[in-house]
Amino acid sequence: MKTCFVIQGFGKKTDYTDGRVLDLDASYAIIKEAVEAAGLQSIRADEIQHSTVIDVPMYEMLLQADVVVADLSTYNVNAAYELGVRYALRPRTTIVVAEEGFKNPFDVGHIAIRRYKHLGEDIGAREAARFKAELKTAIEEILASNRADSPVYTFLPQLTPPQWAAAPAGAAAPAPTVAEPPQARGGLFTVAAAHLPGFIDELVGGAAPEPVATPKAMLDEALAKINPPAGEASDFASARALLQKVRELRPNDPFVTQQLVVATYKAKQPDPASALLEARSIMEKSLDPVSTNDPETLGLWGAVHKRLWELHARPDDLNAAVDGYERGFSLRRDWYNGINYAFLLDLRAVEWLKAGNKDDAIADSVLARRVRSEVGRLALAPAEDEDADPKKRFWAVATLWEAALGRGDAAETARWGAAAEALAVPQWMQDTRLEQGRKLVELHKAFAALSAP
Known part of the structure; x- marks a missing residue:
């Protein structure tokens, strides 16, 4: 063939x-x-x-x-x-x-x-x-x-294509099943x-090489462990081990490194803080998060620092998270970076109020609402695509749910919440959505309380 x-x-x-x-x-x-x-x-x-x-x-x-x-x-x-x-x-x-x-x-x-x-x-x-x-x-x-x-x-x-060199004198003849090399004829291969x-x-018919796992096969296996079928638990630790092997073979592939970062911080080994610091170190060494224009990398940079903020409440981590999602959203105008950017603006607004800086708090709060309005437009088409993979569609639906929740639109919140529940996805995805919603509600309550005269 x-x-x-x-x-x-x-x-x-x-x-x-x-x-x-x-x-x-x-x-x-x-x-x-x-x-x-x-x-x-x-x-x-x-x-x-x-x-x-x-x-x-x-x-x-x-x-x-x-x-x-x-x-x-x-x-x-x-x-x-x-x-x-x-x-x-x-x-x-x-x-x-x-x-x-x-x-x-x-x-x-x-x-x-x-x-x-x-x-x-x-x-x-x-x-x-x-x-x-x-x-x-x-x-x-x-x-x-x-x-x-x-x-x-x-x-x-007039250029003649290259050919295999003739076998040295006395060398063994090739096996009869192997064809002669192509000859140049009129400047073209026959x-x-x-x-x-x-x-x-x-x-195409000779002896098969000894089976060796390809980088793509290992990558597919790792991704399947990160996003298993509905009802099965993700195995981030095993995915991380596989992705480390793939990265050794493809050290300059940003997608492989990005997936390794995800598996590393979600594995939470040996503990959540150490896993996040390792994930950040991987990014600093291989993905150049400070100057990159890759929205995927910027979104991960935001995610890692958002979680570091949740653990340690360091202002530098919060600002790094805001910066990552803001740059990613500005470059791509995508709903993933946008919805996270809006959440962190609300979070920072509360921190501004705690520090007595009402003007910056109001500015971040207003910007968060505007970003959510734009995110709602960006996520609508993929959320309504019934032919899409349920896992891909889920995040668009969850984004519309969170955007409506953040805007205080009860009807749209109920609509997209029901749509999210109806999708067959791993439970960790539903848990992530609900936990994010709980945090957002708490932020808005805190903002209202701190803003009261």
């Missing part, structure tokens, strides 16, 4: 130009369907089981794969680098795709980029069907064509000459 290597990150990645978070696994699911519909085997780097350095099978795939689909969404520099390697190695059968928000930063307007559209983090059903059909057709056409799509071979047509020796042969 012919193979298609997909150049793409995995998990959720942030587009730093606009703060959007894209679920690249959702993108890959559509790409894989299109590849398989065209009759090829789809392989992404995280699916490769290997017992050696990942660079070896990756470079083999870039050379040997019959087709390569490169997804440049979120301005992934690794994907751009691997695309460049493919262009240098193979004159044709390379397809470039990207989410519609991608703006090509390179002076290569002559390269066709096929676009798809995310609705929030995921791809909607109609868009998925459209993009799948377009990509399937593109794969079929590019395999049938003899036209170079690599700019290297387009502008240097792909029909089949596959080169190496990792790809194992994938």
